[in-house]
């Protein structure tokens with residue numbers, strides 16, 4: 001059975017296509033379409049970009065029209081834009097189809113770039129064409145291109161040099177491409193053979209080394225193996241039986257079963273110290289948003305895999321908002337057919353109500369198999385505000401700070417000369433006529449932009465953290481100044497210093 005996916009059968013055709021595309025970069029596309037059309041593309045509107053690109057006759061404009069905007073171009077123009085591959089070669093590879101001197105793309109192909117410590121990596125990524133371009137409902141086995149969630153996961157992934165990486169649910173292979181910049185080897189899995197064929201195409205096109213592509217569901221293809229990093233943007237969209245479903249977003253389990261099974265079982269493939277980073281949705285049944293996640297973490301621990309966990313919930317939608325969001329994403333709208341829309345909408349609400357779902361949370365999950373075997377980190381928090389970009393860099397330093405502080409005894413903590421981090425500012429509030437402020441806040445500029453409220457002693461302590469005096473010296477001076485027994489002052493300050501240091505307020 002044909003997978004209907006382009007293929008690069010030999011290194012020579014991959015080399016030829018790569019050299020043809022060399023000048024077609026992210027910047028080149030922006031130069032062709034202009035800022036207004038680039039913003040419109042972000043809203044899934046292709047018309048302004050098509051109009052702008054048609055006004056230009058460069059090779060970059062031809063490639064942008066054809067592969068990104070679903071426009072037809074002439075065979076002659078494509079021969080000029082792909083001098084080594086040509087329109088005939090593009091047809092043989094399954095990238096385009098020609099008819100009467102006109103060429104139409106069979107896939108979405110676009111430049112993509114990533115910046116890391118070694119500079120900018122430039123790639124080209126093929127996937128199925130989206131609805132904005134074709135105007136058609138997506139096929140059930142649609143292979144997704146680079147979307148918002150892909151970029152969120154790529155941005156939050158910790159990019160330290162690493163040994164073995166697993167990209168679970170690789171799709172077009174975007175996370176595997178990123179991983180190949182800092183991993184010794186990458187195993188990329190998917191349940192979809194079409195997705196794996198696209199990943200193989202993108203691997204060959206970008207000459208990405210060391211990938212092992214495997215077909216299978218969830219952890220099945222890697223059972224018994226261990227990885228230093230697992231990344232997954234899994235098919236986490238909760239989908240009731242009577243609503244439209246797509247392989248790329250719905251893992252076929254009831255409710256949030258896909259994310260629950262991943263959180264509770266991913267520890268089985270983590271090497272000691274190994275980290276899993278994933279995105280997910282979770283159902284919220286009672287008052288506590290994190291009850292479900294806590295239960296999944298307990299399930300992992302009960303199965304002999306206790307894990308460090310840091311979960312950041314970024315958003316919460318009630319059942320109706322959730323249904324509307326994912327129906328719109330599926331192209332099911334009242335304008336296109338009120339009866340079908342209402343049937344699917346009702347299916348969502350009935351499914352959520354039957355299981356007592358109050359809301360659905362969305363966020364990022366970081367799990368780590370502790371080297372010592374004993375988890376030291378359990379942080380489940382809500383944060384809707386902006387995140388520092390790239391967030392992965394912040395996570396690397398935040399985890400390192402957490403580990404350093406956890407390993408310090410109280411004595412060592414008090415023996416350290418701490419410095420207030422440069423991004424931290426102090427704010428105080430109170431009635432105008434009152435000499436002492438009522439509230440003193442410490443606010444972090446970087447990371448999650450956390451703020452903590454402080455009492456007078458803690459504010460005095462942080463104000464004296466200039467790297468000269470140890471914490472113990474400052475604490476004793478404060479005890480004398482505020483006329484408080486030294487033991488009481490230390491007992492109050494030590495846990496607070498621990499928390500501030502772990503959160504990066506103190507370095």
Ligand SMILES: C[S@@+](CC[C@H](N)C(=O)[O-])C[C@H]1O[C@@H](n2cnc3c(N)ncnc32)[C@H](O)[C@@H]1O
Nearest residue numbers: 150169170171190191192195217218233235248
């Ligand atoms: C949301 S897409 C993510 C694609 C890509 N990793 C990214 O970050 O954009 C989810 C992928 O998971 C795959 N998938 C669906 N069900 C799966 C399963 N049970 N096991 C493994 N992969 C699955 C889909 O085919 C799809 O490629």
